[in-house]
Amino acid sequence: MSLGSFFIGPYEVSPEQCVLRFQGQETKLTPRNMDVLVYMADHAERVVTSSELLERFWSPVASDHAVHKAISELRGALGDSVRSQQFIKTLPRRGYKLLQAPVGNDADATPPGWLAKLQQRLTAGLDYRKLATVVGTIVIMLGLLSLALNHRPTTSTPDIVTIGVESFSFQGESPNSTSFMREGLRTSLINQLARLRAVRVVALEPESEAAREEDVDHVLQGTLLQADGKLRAMVRLVRSEDGVHEYSERFELQQDSVFSVQDHIVSNIVTALSIHLDEEQRALMYDWGTTNAVAYERFMKGDFYYNQFNPRDFERAIQLYQDAAELDPHFINAHLGIAAAANNLSVFSQLEKQRELLKLVSEVHRNVASVAPDHEALEAIRAIEMRMAGSEYRRQEQVLRRQVLSGDAPSYALAHYALFLIGARLYEEAEGFLDAARETSPFELNPDESWDYRVTIARPEEAIRLRKDQLMLRPKHIGMLGPLVRDLFIEGRPQEAEWYLERMREEDTEGLNLDYTEQMLAVLSGALKPESPELESLYHRDQNYFFNNGAVAFALGDLDRGIDFWARLEPLQKRKALNMIHLSERYFPAAVIDSPRYQQLLEYLDLGLSWQRTLLEGVQAMEKVTGVGMSPAASAAYSQRRFVSRNTAWPQELAVAPRQLPADLLANTANGM
Template structure:
C-alpha cells in the first residue's frame, strides 16, 4: 500500500442509460470512437494513467494538476465540435470532475477521499463541463489561462465536510466576465459552439380518476413537447424517450441525469366535464430546486391558451430568445373546436400503438375530428400517416393517390407540418415518383429533424435506390427517436451485412430481437415482430429458433402476404433457396413498384441471387 498526492479526474457520459436504451449499438460504437480518436490520446499526451473504466466512465490519475485540467479542457472543447451537428438527444457528452488530494495506491487501483471527492464533484458538473475543487482552482489559477465560476460550498454525498466547487469556463465570455476569460476565448483556436438549454417534459399525470382520460393527459404532454421543439434556443428530448417514464415513480434529478438535460417540466391534468385543471412545475434537474410552478383552473375551451402560457413561461424562465416566427408558431392553435381536438388526441393515442386495428381506429377518430372542423390540418395528417403505415405494413388496398390527396389537403391548410410532407413523400415513393418523394422527405426533415416517419420512410427510399449510407443515417436517427422502433434496427442489420460489417450487423440483430420480444409482450396479436425476429435469427444462423418464430407469425396471420415475403427471407438465409423462391413467386404477383424495388435491393435475399430461378423472379419484378 502506498500513499501519494495526485490529481484525480473522474468522467462519465451524460444520459448514458437513455442513450443505451435508444440505440445501444450506436452508443457503444460512438463512445469507442471518441475514446480511440480523442480521449485516450489526450490523456496519454498529458501523462495521465487510466486507472479504471466503467461502462460509461473512467477514473484517471495525473501526477500534475495542471496537466489534468488542461487535458479535460481540450477534451471538452473538442467534444463540443464533434457534437455540433449531432441532435441533442443522441449526443455523447461528458461530465468531468477533478480533485487534488491524497490517495492510496494498492493492486494497481486507487482509493481514499481524494478519489471520492473527484467522483462526487463530477456528478454535479454541467453536461459537457468541468467542475473542480477549490484546491485545484488555486493550483492552476495563475498557470493556465482559464476563468472559473465559483458555485460555493457544496454538500457532497458521503463526504463529511462541504467542498467548495468551481466550474471551468469553456465558452465565449458573457458581459462582465473576467478579463482572463476574454483573453482565453480570444487566444483559443477552438471555435465556440453555442450552448442550448436542455429540457425534458415528463408525461403529465392523469388526475381525472378515469383511465379513459389518459389520452388527454398524454396529448397535452405531447403538444407542449411539440411547441417547445419549435424554439431554436431549446434542446428538447423527443416524446418517445420521455414516455418511457410514464406510470413509473420518478426522481427528478435521476431522470434529468438519465435524459442528459438540465431542466425537467412535470405536471398533471384533471378533466371534469367542460372544466380542466392543469398544473406545471419547472425544476432544475441538477439540484432539484423548483424554478416555477402554476395551477390553471379554466374552461376546456382555454386549453390552447394554457399550453401557450406554459411554453412562454418556460422560455422566460430559461431566458431563451424567442424569434418572431417561433412566437407565431406556438401561438397558432391547431383548431378552434375543443371536441375535435379531443377526438384528435384519441386518434393520436391509437396511432402510437401501430397495430393494424389501432391504426384503423385512429383513422376513425381523425375522421370524426375533421367532421367537427373541416380545416383541422393535423387530423388530415393523422389519416395520411395511418394510411402510410398501413400500406407500409403490406395493406395494398390503401391507394397511394388517397394518401397523397389527404397529405396535400393538410399542407394546403398548414404547409409547416413535417408529418404531412413525410406522408406525401411516402405516397410519391409508392407511385415511383422518386425525385418528388426525395424533395418531400427533405422538406419534412428541414421542418422537424425529429420526425420519426420522415426518417424511417427516407431510409426505405434510400434502400430502394441503393444508397445504403444515406439509409443508415436515417434508420439510425429513427430508432433513436423512437426506442420501440424495431423496423429500423433490422434494416440496419441488413445494410451492415451487405457492407460486410458482420460484427455490427449481428449486434443490431440482437438489439432488434430484444425490441421485438418487448413488442410482442405488449401486443401479442401483432405478427410483425415475430416475422422480423425470424429473419434476424436466420441471419444469425439460429435455425431452430428462426423456424419457431416464423411458425408463431404464421399462426397469428396465416393469410398475410408480407409474412410470406419475410418467410422467403428467412428460408433464403437458412440456405433453402427453392423454398424461398416458391414464396417469392407468389408474393411478386400484383404488387406495386415500391415493393419490387425493395425486393431487388433486399440483402436478405443475396444468397439466392445466383440461383437459376432468380432470373425469372427478376422478370416478375419488371
C-alpha cells in the first residue's frame, strides 16, 4: 500500500502524518506503530506473526513484549479492546489479523455489473471519506437489526459482562459462627469484581432468582466448608442462559486468621475470574499448560520478574513459580520456570547459594518425574542440572551432539552448543550454530537466549549498541550491564561507563560480577598496581573470589599468581571459567595468552586444546544436519593440532585490549571513577 491515506472501517489512516482521523478528531500514532498498522493493512488477508513484526520493525534484541505493547496502543487508538476485537484480532500462538480490510482513496478496482453502476451513482458528488462513513453506518444498522431479530433483549450492553453474586452457603458444624464471614466474602467479592474492566456486579438475593436469567450473564455461587480446623471455599461460575458451569475452583486455607483468610480467598477468586472472563487470557492460560487461573497469574508474574534478569528479581521469580507449581503440580512450565530462574541466578551467586540452587533444580526434576515421567521437559531440566554442576560439560556436549544428530533436537540444543563454541573462542562456528538454531516456540521456556549469545560475539561497537537497546527494554539486566561498562571503558567513554556502573551497583545484589568489572577497570586504568597493598588485600579474599583474583593477576601479567588461583577453582566455579575466560583474555597481555604455562593451565582445567578439538569434531560430525562446517582458521588449527588462542572472527587488535590505555583516558578515569 502506498503512503497515501486509506480507511480502516470509519477511521482514516494517514501514514505520512502518523494520524488516525474519526469524526473530525485526530489521534497521533508513533511512527513505529503506524508502520505496524500499514504492514498489517498490506497483509490484511492473512495472520501476521509476532516474530515477523519483530524482525521487520525492532532491533535483534527486542522481545514479544514490544509487539504486544504496540498492538495494545493501536487498539486504544482505534477504540478497540481485547474483549471486543473489532479491528485487530489476536489468534493465540499464531499472531494478529486485521479484521476490516483497508479501503484506499485511490482504489481502482471496479465491481462488476449492477454493483459498479450503483457505486458510480453513490459516489457521484461525494468524497470517499463521507461515503465510507455512510456505508459503515449502514453496516452497523444492519448488524443491530440482525441482533434485534435473532436475540432476546438483555439489560447488559454488548461490551459489559454482568455477574450476579449469590450469598455463600455453608457446610459444617456451626453455621451461625461463620455467617458474618460468608456475607463478608460476598461483599468483598462484589467490591473487588466491580473494579474489573467491563464487568457489572449485582448482589443476588433468594427472591431475585426468578429474574436472574433476564438480569445477568453469569452467576457466581459459593460454598464455605469447615472441617478439621480448616476452611475450604468452593466457587462456581454458571452461565445463566443455559446453566453451564464455566469455571469452578477450590481454595483451602488454615483457619488461623479470619480476615487474612477472607482477603486471600477474595483475591484468588477475583484473579481467577478476571482471567476466565477474558477469552484471550483464558486461551493463553490453556496454552501455557494449566487450567488453574491463580497458578497462571502467579506464573505470569514470575515470568515478568524472570525477564528483568538480575539476582533480586530471579529470587522473586523462583518464589512465584514455586507458588504456581504448588497450586497446580501438573503445571510443567511452572516447574521449568523454577529451574530456569535458578540456573540464571546461579551464574551470579556465591558457592553456598550455587549449591542450594543445584539442589533446588534436582528437586524440580524429581517433582516433574513424579507427575509426568515421560515429559520432554525432564530432558531440559536435566540439561540445566548438568550445566549448573560445572564439571559435566563434556557429558553435556555428548548429549547435545546426540540430540542434534537424531534430527529431533530440543530448541535449546544448537544454541547451547554455540555457547560452548563461544567459550572456546570458535566464534565463526558459533555464529553458524546460532543461525541454525530453532526459534523457541510460543509458550515454551528456554534456558538459552540466542540473542544474548549473538551480542557476546558481536564486535565491541556493535555490542555496545545492542546492549544499550536491550537495556532500554530491561534496564536491570545484569548480564548486559557488566560487559557494557567494560566495553565503554575500553572504547574511551569512561563517563558513560560510570553511569552504567552505578546502575550495576544497584542491581548486582550478589556482588561477584560487580567485583569482576570494578577490578578489571582498576587494572586497565592503572589504579591497581602490582605488589600494592590494595592488590594484596584482594588476593586474601575467600574461595568465592578465586576466579576474579586470577583474572586480575593475569591482566597484570602475573602468571604465577593467576595460575595459583585458577588451578584451585571448585567444580561449580568451572562453569564461570567456561563462559568467562574468553572474555577475560581481552584484558590479558599477549605474553600471558601465548605462554605455554597459561595454555597448560587451560588444559588442566579441561578448557584448552583437547576441549577445542572435541568441539570441532562435534562441528564436523553434525555438519550434515546443521549445515555448519569449520572455518578455515579453525580447520588449519585442527589439522596442525594447534590451540586457537584468540577468536578468529575479529581483527587481532580487537581480540586483545590495549595493555595501557591513553593518558587522557586514565586522567578522566581517575577523576570520574
